[in-house]
Structures are given as C-alpha cells and as structure tokens.
Amino acid sequence: MKAKKTQANTDDMALKLKALAHPARLEILEILKNKCCICGEIVDILPLAQATVSQHLKVLKDAGFIIGETEGTKVCYMLNRIAMDRFKESLSSF
Amino acid sequence: MKAKKTQANTDDMALKLKALAHPARLEILEILKNKCCICGEIVDILPLAQATVSQHLKVLKDAGFIIGETEGTKVCYMLNRIAMDRFKESLSSF
C-alpha cells in the first residue's frame, strides 16, 4: 500500500518533525519513554524554567506525541505510543 | 546494543530533525527519492525561487541527507541513502 503524498500530508509531517526538532523536547520524550511523569519532575530533571518546560510539553502534546492526564492539581504526562509508532511508520518511505 | 544517549547525540538528532522539518525540504527529498536531480529541475517543480531552493538544498546537504555532485556548471543532487537509513534507525528507540 503506497499512500499518495498530499500537500496536507507533507505539511503535517513537517509539523511533527518540527515538534521533535529540539534537544529539550527529545530529552522529555526520552524521560517519558520509561515512565509517566508530572511536569514538575521534568522541571527538576532539565535545566529549564517551569514555564519553558510547560511550553515544550505543549508543543509535544499539540503534535500528538504525548498525552497529559490531569490528577488533581498535577498533570501526568506519558508518551503516546500509537502516535509515535505511526509517525515512525510514515517516515519509513524515505 | 543500546547506545547511551549523550548530550551531543541529542543535539545532533535535533539538528537532523530540524533539517527535515520543512514542507519544501520534505518535497525535495520526495523528489530525490526517485531520481537524481539538478537544482534547476527542483526549482521547476517547486513554487519557490532558485535562491530559496538552493538554501533548502544546503540545509539538507549540511545535515547529510543529500549529496551534490558537480558536473560542469550543474550540480546533481541525490539522496544519501546511508545517512537516511541511519537517521531512521536512530529514531527507532523512541
């Protein structure tokens, strides 16, 4: 099955790649690969301000790579395995 | 074999992802997947000025995804299959 590559398709791919294209966001994914984390834990690990981490998390969430589950006042972030696998699959044609 | 992820490693990965994270550059790779092309051919295909295409080609070349072979006054660009496969491989851990 070889899907025809539409413009929208390419744009979406570029957006996802852009979401990944930052060292801090790659590290966040690396962290979330092993375990779910609340935002604060990630802030403790990375040398970045809370606002910055939150911003990066938003980028990853908007791109669909992570999911955030609110538990009280905390938000537990986890990798979206499905989305990540689908993304890698769509890269395989290159 | 599981390579330890260094900072340099992550930075390099982010740079490569950034190089791919643009619709025009994805389209260029799409074009070069099938056949080698001189810059002018790509300019004819894409709705972008020659300077812009040349700039995008430079980004892809610097990231190692394509190779340019000069033939007289033309430069024939081709996909760097090895680099692309290595890149995809390094993504597989996510």
Add this chain to the structure above:
DNA sequence: ACTATTCATCGTAAATATACGATATATATT
C-alpha cells in the same frame, strides 16, 4: 575573450521559535 547557463551566496524584511519572569487558574489542604 565574450556570453550564457547554472548554482551559491549576500543582504534583508518578515515570520517564527525560544526562554523566562510574572501572573492566572485550578485543585487540595488546613
């Protein structure tokens, strides 16, 4: 030697991304 062709580079305006302090919001605790 002149001219044409092909591509890269320069300069630059506009858009986008990044980082952070300050602040808002929402829930939990006392």
Add this chain to the structure above:
DNA sequence: AATATATATCGTATATTTACGATGAATAGT
C-alpha cells in the same frame, strides 16, 4: 475561606528561520 501546590498562559526580549531579489563564481559554448 485562606493558603499552598502544580501547571498553564501572558508578555516580551532575543535568536533563528524563511523567502526572495541581487549579485558573485564557475564552467560551457561561440
């Protein structure tokens, strides 16, 4: 209700990216 905690959002300064016209550099053809 007041306070504490966790996270998101706002405002903003700075840096980077993008696109393009103009120009430069290198080779090919006359």
